[in-house]
Amino acid sequence: MNPHFALPAHGVQRAVGLALALAIAGSWLGLHAYAMFVFELTWTNWPYALVMAVVQCWLSVGVFIVCHDAMHGTLVPGRPRVNGAIGTVLLALYAGFGWKHLRDAHLAHHRLAGHPGDPDFDENNPADFVRWYATFFRRYFGWRSILYVHTVVGIYWLVIGIPMAQIVLLYGMPALGSSLQLFYFGTFRPHCHREGQPFADRHNARSNDFGTLASLATCFHFGYHLEHHHRPDVPWWALPAAKRAGVGEVELAARVPA
Template identity: 60%
Template sequence: MATVAARIVPSGIRAQAATGLTLAAAVCAGWLALHVAGMFLVEVRWATLPLVLAMALLQCWLSVGLFIVAHDAMHGSLAPGRPRLNGAIGGALLFLYAGFAWKRMRAAHFEHHRAPGSADDPDFDADHPRSAVRWYVTFLRRYFGWPSMLYILLLVGTYQYGFGVPLANILLLYALPAIGSSMQLFYFGTYRPHRHEHAEGSDPAFADRHNARSEGFGPLVSLATCFHFGYHHEHHLNPATPWWALPASRRAALNEARP
């Protein structure tokens, strides 16, 4: 039996890595294709505005996907047992997303898991646990520093002055999706799961020390909102579960809770 189990586990790990890396490649390829098209192929004018806005909306969602893939890499669930590959992919995607540093973001995320929804949680705003706007501002101040600003200025400057990309393309097909994705990640991936619904004391909406709740969304809405990160309690219970497996974890939790 031990020999059989030893064979099954590596097989499962390989399958998880194959699935995760394939989906990651699809997300990255989609993001890069839309980004190149938005900067160099699409002309922004009134006649093309519906197409441009549709592209911006899709690029916003794919930008969320970039971050979620990097998040899986932080937990080692993108390619289990391959820390260097996780670090290389996660670091590249975080830098591509907003010039973020891999080690700093990874350390901060592990602090979040050690003390979720508390004053020691870098993702949490203990002074405004019920205000999405104030919490979002705090969130930006903590994570969006001068390296990210420098990265964006250099990228935008290169596009505009080096390649002659029109400002309208940069604003609508780079800046708008980037800002929108940060709001989407914050609202569905941080604020809604960890927000307090009561002014003082412990929140009865939280089931345990993870101070997290899961959405009641179906799989399609869950995928559209934040790549299933709304099933947040399940993520905190088992951080090694990849994003694409969270719906199954959520179904299992609901079935277990039924009398």
């Protein structure tokens, strides 16, 4: 660990983490409810609907990042049951995902990052975005998620009577878009193989050079990926500070002879 970077006390982390999680998840659920049950899509208000879809896509990314922190126990430090409960509920609402399956897969990713056996990595297509994403999608979007999404869409369309165009634009597209956003900024860019650009260390990861606002907008700072692999105990909202403190350079510096 970087001796020059310290996290706040657990009590502060819990307060900040829970407040941000409530804001993100609450906004996500609130916007979804408005988009499905209040808003009426017409030819005149489709630009507004498109803006809502973009915002909902970003909030969906945020919900998954909250769940990701729960997997590492950094959402509510020292409270594994609370982390598990929050992660279970939000992952189920996100796409019918199972908490234990995703948590175990993500921890395996940290152990095997960029090596055979890493569930997030496509060793046969380490530089091909489309094929790698297809592999990624097949591994995580299983029968449980398919059943969940079809059930939700069926109820919205056939029971409640929400137009299919509205469901696709304001539910389907944000969900699919968030998966692409998470994959591109949180998996492909950090872990893809680039000719002439070797990885810094055993984590087989690199960080983007975005500023704080761009990093937040693209993937809730998950693009500061080498910092995350070096310090998985750092919650998403503290990753910019970790990057400024040089957390991503610690292991590389340790390998250079004095």
